[in-house]
Amino acid sequence: MDYPAYLELVKQLNQYAHEYYELDQPTINDFEYDQLYKRLLAVEKEHPDWVEHDSPSQRVGGSVSTSFTKITHEIPLYSLSNAFSAEDLRAFDRRVKAVNQSARYVGEYKYDGLSISLSYKEGQLQYGATRGNGLVGEDITANLLTISGIPKHLEDDSFTGIVRGECYMPKEAFQGLNQLREEEGKPTFANPRNAAAGSLRQLDSRVTKERKLAVYLYQLLIPGQSMDQEKQLEKLAELGFPVNPAYITTSSIEEFIDYTKEMTEKRHSLPYEIDGLVLKVNDGQTQAEMGFTGKAPKWAIAYKFPAEMKASLLRDVEWTVGRTGVVTPTAVFDPVRLAGTTVQRASLHNVDFIRQKDLHEGDTIILFKAGDIIPEVDRVDKDKRSSGAKKIAVPTHCPACEEALLHLEDEVALRCLNPNCPAQLVEGMTHFASVDAMNMMGVGPKLIQQLVERGLLKTLSDWYRLTEEDLLDLPHIKEKSARNILEAIAKSTNRPLNALLFGLGIRHVGKNVAKLLAQHFLSSEALFKAEKEDLAIVEGIGEVMANTIYQYFQQKEVRELFDDFEKFGLQLTMEEEKVATDSPVTGLTIVLTGKLKQWTRSDLKKQLEKLGAKITGSVSKKTDLLIVGEDPGSKLDKAKTLGIEVWTEENLRDRLEGRL
Secondary structure, eight states: OOOHHHHHHHHHHHEEEEEESSSSOOOSOOOHHHHHHHHHHHHHHHHHGGOOOGGGSSSSSSSOSSSSSSSEEEEOOOOOOOOOSHHHHOOOOHHHHHOOOTEEEEEEEESSSEEEEEEEEEEEEHHHHHOOOEEEEEOOHHTTTSSSSSSSSSTTTTTEEEEEEEEEEEEHHHHHHHHHHHHHHHHOSSHHHHHHHHHTTTHHHHHHHHHOOEEEEEEEEEEEEEOOOOHHHHHHHHHHOOOOOEEEEOOOHHHHHHHHHHHHHHHSSSOOOEEEEEEEEEEEHHHHOOOSSSSSSEEEEEOOOEEEEEEEEEEEEEEEEOSSSSEEEEEEEEEEEEETTEEEEEEESSSHHHHHHHHHHHHOOEEEEETTTTEEEEEEEEEOOOOOOOOOOOBBOOOOTTTBBBBTTTTTSSOOOOOOHHHHHHHHHHHHHTTTTTTTOOHHHHHHHHHTTTTSOOGGGGGOOOOOHHHHTSSTTTTHHHHHHHHHHHGGGGHHHHHHHHTTOOOTOHHHHHHHHHHHHOOOHOOOOOOOOHHTTTTTTTTHHHHHHHHTTTTTTHHHHHHHHHHHTTOOOOOOOOSEEEESTTTOOEEEBBBSSSSOOHHHHHHHHHOOOOOESSSOOOOEEEEESSHHHHHHHHHHHTTTTEEEEHHHHHHTTTTO
């Protein structure tokens, strides 16, 4: 892997972490993230001079949302290093025993929920916070106080300290919540963790109270004291906090490894989700001696359960059409109990996947759940294949509209290009109404399906033509629901231009690109007038993407759509972010290199851009200034050769604050 590829991996992992910790809407599962993260660690071990300050390996976890008041943790809330195998655990044991040969361990469940931190002073709860980025979290005190087991006042009014643990949603509560949301036509939660995170971060604590959340506490921190882990659990229980008694103590790593095998089988019978086990050094003094890395304690490790494998018989392959016309195959197989739930369907992704797996009708397929959530086909048991088995037939026409399908040269997917395809229309309307687009709260897939089938939604602007009579004519829609839906649609007209652009579903245009377009062009009218070259010069948009966007805005139907949007009062312009014109860096082309200590790279980049600087990724004759952190590497050598001015972080801060 070269350096640009490493930077792209850091960027990719940071985006996934943002989606997981801040948005509570992960786009990949834990297993896939862990594999990418292990690859990052291997690259950074091989090239320590490449390590970026904002690399996930240098930080605890998520970022901080702007929806809640920020709380600075009195003691950093670290994440844990991961172990994926028995050998990883033995390596951890060797590191511990090098410090304390007689060390004992405490083994606890690794709950699949949201980390919380509670601060008490003289028995009174001062605040409750999320992990955030480990240094700064969100104040969710009001929501936490709706959960049984989190007291506002302790009986022991002398207690001053910090209590930490996990907030989770029991399986039964999760199933009930999803059933209710489905009945109300709302999107369901993918898993209990997402449900717990979304429930805990409600701005209205009454919603949190209805969600039946629970907590287990497992860490007690008292200033100036070093306490054994087992003693912490005992003290927490004594204070009245919920403590799970299902933990083990041992001095043998082999005994703990046996325990991981036992719990791999038993975990699905628990009334809540766990995705692993945590092994901690029991002795508080040894913990203090071992200390911490930049993001995790050296005296604890999280063992992640391996994916469970089950066999089933492939009965059928169904083909469905998505928002952009991509036709996706889904395996339908005999129901099988896998990772705690019964499954009988799994995505086959695309035609190439079917060919790579060499899937045939009636095959015995081996299944697993990626990240314990998403069913996947691992392989085919070819020893059980019948001699006359036929290969999976690939459709030539769209299953929704019967239009001929195309397999474009640069894609692995089959695609329906019919703009009037009913399946694409439903998916497109669902995307437009989604949280990150027009945020039409209470509008779910079932409602949209009904509106499309009745011919009430044909174009995106039809949302704003809907009447109360239209909605009341639908089954199960009462007056209150109809008014709420219309209110949500009316509120969506205030969504910013970037949200509207994202909601259009233009190919290649995700949230980030939509924001770039809105910030650069500032109006939809400017986008209609933009040439391909104008689009291609926007940072983050290449020629292929520029061509796709250009072609979209050349369509007569799109111009008519935006005329409607203007008539209905949608936000088609946005204000330009003010850029300083008199700062020490205004007009300079700047490159950043090395490990930054005073800023994250992304924060510094944004700050310098607001001050009128242009940030590029490589040093050239056009570079005016190089800002260096620790271990700057080859960029510094090149800058010196070209005679480019070099500033340290301290130089930059002094200049910005007017001290030089």
